[in-house]
Amino acid sequence: MPGQLTPLLWASGEAEHHDTRAWQWKAAQLRAAWGGGGGGWWSRNQPGRNSPNHRLKPLADKMRPDALQDYIGQSRAVGQETLLRSLLETNEIPSLILWGPPGCGKTTLAHIIANNSKKHSIRFVTLSATNAKTNDVRDVIKQAQNEKSFFKRKTILFIDEIHRFNKSQQDTFLPHVECGTITLIGATTENPSFQVNAALLSRCRVIVLEKLPVEAMVTILMRAINSLGIHVLDSSRPTDPLSHSSNSSSEPSVFIEDKAVDTLAYLSDGDARAGLNGLQLAVLARLSSRKMFCKKSGQTYSPSRVLITENDVKEGLQRSHILYDRAGEEHYNCISALHKAMRGSDQNASLYWLARMLEGGEDPLYVARRLVRFASEDIGLADPSALTQAVAAYQGCHFIGMPECEVLLAQCVVYFARAPKSIEVYSAYNNVKACLRNHQGPLPPVPLHLRNAPTRLMKDLGYGKGYKYNPMYSEPVDQEYLPEELRGVDFFKQRRC
Numbered sequence: 114m115p116g117q118l119t120p121l122l123w124a125s126g127e128a129e130h131h132d133t134r135a136w137q138w139k140a141a142q143l144r145a146a147w148g149g150g151g152g153g154w155w156s157r158n159q160p161g162r163n164s165p166n167h168r169l170k171p172l173a174d175k176m177r178p179d180a181l182q183d184y185i186g187q188s189r190a191v192g193q194e195t196l197l198r199s200l201l202e203t204n205e206i207p208s209l210i211l212w213g214p215p216g217c218g219k220t221t222l223a224h225i226i227a228n229n230s231k232k233h234s235i236r237f238v239t240l241s242a243t244n245a246k247t248n249d250v251r252d253v254i255k256q257a258q259n260e261k262s263f264f265k266r267k268t269i270l271f272i273d274e275i276h277r278f279n280k281s282q283q284d285t286f287l288p289h290v291e292c293g294t295i296t297l298i299g300a301t302t303e304n305p306s307f308q309v310n311a312a313l314l315s316r317c318r319v320i321v322l323e324k325l326p327v328e329a330m331v332t333i334l335m336r337a338i339n340s341l342g343i344h345v346l347d348s349s350r351p352t353d354p355l356s357h358s359s360n361s362s363s364e365p366s367v368f369i370e371d372k373a374v375d376t377l378a379y380l381s382d383g384d385a386r387a388g389l390n391g392l393q394l395a396v397l398a399r400l401s402s403r404k405m406f407c408k409k410s411g412q413t414y415s416p417s418r419v420l421i422t423e424n425d426v427k428e429g430l431q432r433s434h435i436l437y438d439r440a441g442e443e444h445y446n447c448i449s450a451l452h453k454a455m456r457g458s459d460q461n462a463s464l465y466w467l468a469r470m471l472e473g474g475e476d477p478l479y480v481a482r483r484l485v486r487f488a489s490e491d492i493g494l495a496d497p498s499a500l501t502q503a504v505a506a507y508q509g510c511h512f513i514g515m516p517e518c519e520v521l522l523a524q525c526v527v528y529f530a531r532a533p534k535s536i537e538v539y540s541a542y543n544n545v546k547a548c549l550r551n552h553q554g555p556l557p558p559v560p561l562h563l564r565n566a567p568t569r570l571m572k573d574l575g576y577g578k579g580y581k582y583n584p585m586y587s588e589p590v591d592q593e594y595l596p597e598e599l600r601g602v603d604f605f606k607q608r609r610c
């Protein structure tokens with residue numbers, strides 16, 4: 114295993130993330146790779162090549178298994194001895210919430226259930242909470258009611274990213290799950306105890322899916338590699354595949370180093386979509402740059418063998434990651450850029466970073482939570498109403514969801530960019546925390562005069578003795594409120610104590 118590499122987080126060039134032109138250039142390169150030079154080989158070799166729009170589908174979608182026996186890993190959730198497995202086998206599907214990290218197989222499991230249910234004449238309807246409106250849910254429910262009463266047909270409603278539905282949207286289907294008009298299957302990357310209505314949650318079985326382990330990732334990648342007709346090169350037998358040019362067809366033979374497969378499996382961090390996208394981009398990039406220049410003849414030629422190396426897959430993974438990443442580095446880069454733009458009072462850039470996140474499918478509540486923090490950390494007492502604004506924006510987003518809530522966030526972001534800034538409270542509080550953390554030995558006792566004395570014994574021990582009750586004095590009271598050993602310390606002025 115490549116020890117020093119961190120999954121999905123190797124150096125990607127800070128400047129590139131913050132440079133729009135670099136971003137656009139990467140996207141253009143990527144598009145070229147998808148439809149460009151390698152496209153011919155790709156469309157002739159990829160799985161599902163006979164379907165009319167097969168060139169448009171990502172490899173991950175094409176490799177999605179249709180049956181449970183091809184579903185890799187996740188044995189704790191759907192292994193042989195599990196309850197869910199026996200329910201699926203007898204086709205008794207309960208309402209489910211599939212909870213797990215991106216690319217671990219939630220949609221795939223729903224797809225397998227859909228396939229199975231079609232065989233038993235059960236309707237399977239899919240909605241994505243990122244773009245479905247409450248009316249879409251109502252339509253599905255109405256149809257489900259008709260199907261149930263006229264044809265005795267059951268309906269399974271699959272809602273991808275169910276956590277993006279707000280409370281009132283989730284309330285729409287609660288009674289229909291309760292009375293059995295629909296069986297609900299929701300998929301979410303977020304903890305359902307916080308993001309799914311308690312009433313709805315109590316009517317669903319929560320299935321926890323895990324990050325796919327490296328071995329499962331290798332199996333998934335190897336299936337794709339085999340179906341693409343790519344040969345795996347055994348690194349224990351060092352031969353140069355490019356030196357053998359026995360291939361007579363015009364199609365190149367594609368090879369991949371075995372360590373490239375291992376590295377891809379490892380760096381995908383349990384996300385099969387990232388791994389398969391990375392593989393696809395590595396192959397396409399290598400194929401599209403296949404033309405070589407021969408110094409001797411002065412002509413270009415295309416070698417009949419192409420080798421995908423460890424570096425190619427890293428590059429492929431990095432490219433796919435930039436475009437599809439919602440849970441990784443790009444998500445943190447963008448929120449950091451938004452925070453800094455607001456801190457720098459640049460309303461223009463603040464709006465840009467906000468839109469870039471929302472358009473990329475970011476959860477609006479994630480952004481709203483950051484605004485609540487910003488209100489106190491960066492604006493603080495320079496404009497205390499900022500905190501109210503942020504909390505209101507958070508609640509508004511929760512009530513109305515995307516896309517309607519985007520303007521609430523935009524308003525709040527511009528308000529914050531324009532607001533006066535003060536870190537007085539934030540840094541004073543940090544000074545107090547540093548003081549407590551750096552303290553050696555037992556913490557100083559609370560001064561006796563500041564202690565409450567609800568019992569006689571406490572009074573006898575001197576609790577509350579000498580305390581001056583401020584409202585009784587017309588002039589400022591001279592009284593110490595810090596422990597004895599901190600006397601004179603001013604957290605608002607000094608950095609450390």
Ligand SMILES: Nc1ncnc2c1ncn2[C@@H]1O[C@H](COP(=O)(O)OP(=O)(O)OP(=O)(O)O)[C@@H](O)[C@H]1O
Nearest residue numbers: 173176177184185215216217218219220221385386
């Ligand atoms: N357990 C699995 N077995 C085989 N292939 C898998 C498995 N999990 C994922 N895949 C592959 O990865 C692709 C992406 O998986 P899927 O769409 O199910 O992820 P997801 O958990 O729904 O992710 P997200 O939360 O990002 O939507 C699938 O199309 C499939 O090719």
